[in-house]
Amino acid sequence: MGTTSKQPVQISRRAFLGSTAALAGAAAIGASVTGGLARADQPRDQAAEEVKINYCRGNCGANMCHWDVHVREGKVVAMKQHIHPDADPVTKGRSKGCLRGMSMMETLYNERRVKYPMRRVEGTPRGGGEWERVSWDDALGEIVQKWGGYIQQFGGKSIVRWSVYGSTVTLNSSYGSWPKLCTILGISSFLPGADQAQMFTYNQMGVKNFGCDGPSIAKNSKNIIIWGANPAECSPQEFRYMQEARDRGATLTLIDPNITATSAKVNRQLFVRPGTDSALGMAICKYIIENQLVDWEFQLRSTTAMYLVKSTDGKFLRDSDFGIPAVPNGMSNSATGIAYTTDPAFIWDNTQGKAVHIEEVTDPAFMGTFTVDVNGQPIECTTALSLLHDRCAEWTLERTAELCDITEQEIVDLANAMVDGPTIFAVSNGLGHTVYSHAVFSVSVALSALTGNFLKPGCGLAYCGVTASMPWIPVSYDQYMVPPDSKPGPVYAALKFPDIMETGKYKGEDAPIKSIVVVSANPLANTPDRQAMLKAWDQVEFTVTVDPIMTETAQFSDLVLPAAQWLEEEDASVAMFTPYTPWGEKCVEPAFEAKSDFDITRELALKFGLEQLYTKTSEQVAQEMIATSMNGLTGKEPLDVNGELVTYERLQKEKAIRVLHDEYYDPYFLMQDFRISFYLEDPRQINDYGVAIDVEKERLPFFQPPAEAWPYSVAGFEKNPLAEKYPLIFFTAHTRYRTHTTTGYNPWMLELQEGPQLHMNAKDAEVRGLGHGDLVKVFNDRGFVVVALCIDNALQPGIVNLPHGWQADQFIAGHYQDLTMRECDPFDCNDNYFDCLCEVVKYEEA
Known part of the structure; x- marks a missing residue:
């Protein structure tokens, strides 16, 4: 009798992911693998495969990677990076994508997919997991019945839409269909706090992802200055260009308190003390100015450094101060809505001894204070650059080195690197997670401007190397066929939700929140101070979540509607982080009973009697929106790199059209006077909830220790007394496996992880008697979470990290957002995840 030997099958991770894609597709239709999919030896025509093209909406900050989506028998069976036809055969040009993005197809067939409208069983607690399936007609009818009653009794403001950045497209999601319907009904909205320190500050200063x-x-x-970022893990599709630059001879400098995957791929790293980055930037500003390293020609041509600032009101001296009317120029600030005008400013001419317009200057004064006769009144005026220098004056090399826990020479070397351009400042949202962290982004603008690192190849200020030049912008659906007399409800800062529910007021006005609809968001998993949020949530009468996946927020809702995933709908992005048009074609039909946001809101609108405003199909609307698209930089028609018009018909045929050359860099600033300004004339807060900002402070960069996470007494700043009880800084950093909670239930990503773990330096573990693998309780006065411990000496002693992206049912007990706090600066209402102290002990109940 013969013998049979079985050897273990060796399969690569990539092959495994590919095979599970096919299995997932089979599982989705309830078929066996052999019955549902074609055998490899079958003729191709028996298993015809169609390739569609779509782009990733995972919102990693460097998204919009194009994918070839392979469809067989109506199911997605594989995704591969789309190789653009104009790509270099060796480098593949701008063709990109990561395994995290590739795994997004699994959302279609995930066991947690919301298949049908689901209603919480009456009498059971929210989050109890007791559901009953209902029809779409019943679900939408319940919404219309309850919302109609709330609107009649309390007004549209009693209903709040809670959207974040789960999908940023024009027709569907939080930027399209839902804002349109909510505007018509007068519904309120929550302003999300996530990443506002970076986004709002940069947008107000006019340099959001500006450069090349x-x-x-x-x-x-x-x-290349990588500041507070870990692009090797979080943005690998963009980090590759930095690595190509390094291979060519560029120097990469990382500023981060901890060792990360990026640390191994840079030339040097500054291990700064957490929360001290703005002081570091101010010290470099001072060094650059005092050592005459400023790019003076760039200041005269493209900044407001030499503008005269009036001592009377802190604003630039302009023609309007002499009675010459300012003329609106049709532009406005995207963050504040402030209209820009043609109102020429003045600078001081040393030779002429008076204030003149820039085109009249012969010998400009960049520094100094001067007296100007304004309509017979002597007014003292100081240049913006002098004011910046005054603000930074206290940050000597010695004091900054002490504060930041680095050497003076490291500061000097970093300053010289910034000056020795072309320099790109790759600044991420990771810096923006403490209460006063928006000042870091303010000082990064000053550094970029002082060194002249704008408006030329290879330099700029960008999120890990990504720019957003907007050469193609479709008109968003939230503006389409909305009656001109429609008035949206108030905008509430999401962090103030618990206060609203406690008082029934917002900025002194009645705010009776009776219902919340969550779209493209998972706020109960991602908003700080979760226990306060849950308490407020439980006081809302009727909660609805619209999502493809049964997220943590969906689990705590009264009604859950199954939304289509982005591979199941045709759409375009409202933003642009790619040289190609971010347009995605519909690859497959929505699974089960899922519907697109467009269809959900249209059906709701019809039940509300708004037929006249919803007369067209999504395809018809898409065609009209593309027909009215524009170039966001010029305001003119959108053209491709060959000067041809981008049209709906071309998108249907070509799928992805090139609109930016590889050598592209932003040619000018879309700001007042078309100049960049590190000095804010008229700083505005993102949302007025009744607490005013310190206008003078916000006009220029500043340093202020984190509100809570400051366990140090150094450089004249005393430690937070709370650090005696909670001595550890609590981080929740991003990893390669997650984009917030978007892939939180993705089994392919979960397979590569060992569950939520707290990372801690061995020195901190030793003094607490903890070992690798122990179950530990991480806690403070707000809450706790129980996870396994991972000894990780990549972290500085005094810092612990529980990587971001987990949800309530994935922890042993508690939740990491139960530890974080809601305190924010009124300037940006930012979610400050890292401004948090904690202690760690062994979990005694284990």
């Missing part, structure tokens, strides 16, 4: 694109970095950048 990846290939230009690879070819031209001499210095």
Whole structure:
């Protein structure tokens, strides 16, 4: 009798992911693998495969990677990076994508997919997991009945839409269909706090992702400053261009308190004390100014450094101060809505001894204070650059080195790297997670401007090397066929939700929140101070979540509607982080009973009697929106790199159209006077909830220790007394496996992890008697979470990290957002995840 030997099958991770994609597709239709999918030896025509093209909406900050989506028998069976036809055969050009993005197809067939409208069983607690399936007609009818009653009794403001950044597209999601319907009904909205420190500050200063694109970095950048980012894990599709630049001879500098995957891929790293980055930036501003390293030609041509600032009101001296009316120029600030005008400013001419317009200057004064006769009144005026220098004056090399826990020479070397351009400042949201962290982004603008690192190849200020130049912007659906007399409800800062429910007021006005609809968001898993949020949530009468997945927020809702996933709908992005048009074609029909946001809101609108405003199909609307698209930089028609018009018909045929050259860089600033200004004339807060900002402070960069996470007494700043009880700084950093909670239930990503773990330096573990693998309780006065411990000496002693992206049912007990706090600065109402102290002990109940 013969013998049979069985050897273990060796399969690569990539092959495994590919095979599970096919299995997932089979599982979705309830078929066996052999019955539902074609055998490999079958003729191709028996298993015809169609390839569609879509782009990733995982919102990693460097998204919009294009994918070839392979469809067989109506199911997605594989996703591969789309190789653009104009790509270089060796480098593949701008073709990109990561395994995290590839795994997004699994959402279609995930066991947690919301298949049908689901209603919480009456009498059971929210989060109890007791559901009953209902029809779409019943679900939408319940919404219309309850919302109609709330609107009649309390007004539309009693209903709040809670959206974040789960999907940023024009027709569907939080930027399209839902804002349109909510505006018509007068419904309120929550302003999300996530990443506002960076986004709001940069948008107000006019430099959100401003500079050049990846290939230009690879070819031209001499210095790359990666500040508070970990692009090797979080943005690998963009980090590759920095690595190409390094291979060419560029120097990469990382500023981060901890060792990360990026640490191994840079030339040097500054291990700064957490929360001290703005002081570091101010010290470098001072060093650059005092050592005459400023790019003076760039200041005269493209900044407001030499503008005269009036001592009377802190604003620039302009023609309007002399009675010459300012003329609106049709532009406005995207963050504040402030209209820009043609109102020429004045600078001081040393030779002429008077204030003149820039075109009249012969000998400009960049520094100094001068007296100007304004309509017979002598007014003292100081240049913006002098005011910046005065603000930074206290930050000597010695004091900054002490505060930041680095050497003076490291500060000097970093300053020289910034000056020795072309330099790209790759600044991420990771810096913006403490109460006063928006000042870091303010000072990064000053550094970029002082060194002249704008408006030329290989330099700029960008999120890990990604720019957002907006050469193609479709008109968003939230503006489409909305009656001009429609008035949206109030906008509430989401962090103030518990206060609203406690008092029934917002800024002194009645705010009776009776219902919340959550779209493209998972706020109960991602908003700080979760226990306060849950308490407020339980006081809301009727909660609805619209999502493809049964998220943590969905689990605590009264009604859950199954939304289509982005591979199941045709749409375009409202933002742009790619040289190609971010347009995605519908790859498959929505699974089970899922519907697109467009269809959900249209059906709701019809039940509300709004037929006249919803007369067209999504395809018809998409065609009209593309027909009215524009170039966001010029305001003119959107053209491709060959000067041809981008049309709906071309998108249907070509799928992805090139609208930016590899050598592209932003040519001018869409700001008042078309100049960048590190000095804010008229700083505005993102949302007025009744607490005013310190206008003078916000006009220029500043340093203020984190509100809570400051366990140090150093450089004249005393430690937070709370640190005696809770001595550890609590981080929840991003990893390669997660984009917030978007992939939180993705089994392919979960397979590569060991569950939620707290990372801690061995020194901190030793003094607490803890070992690797122990179950530990992480806690403070707000709450706790129980997880396994991972000894990780990549962290500085005094810092612990529980990587971001987990949800309530994945913890042993508690939740990491139960520890975080809601305190914020009124300037940005930012979610400050890292401004948190804690203690760690062994979990005694284990």
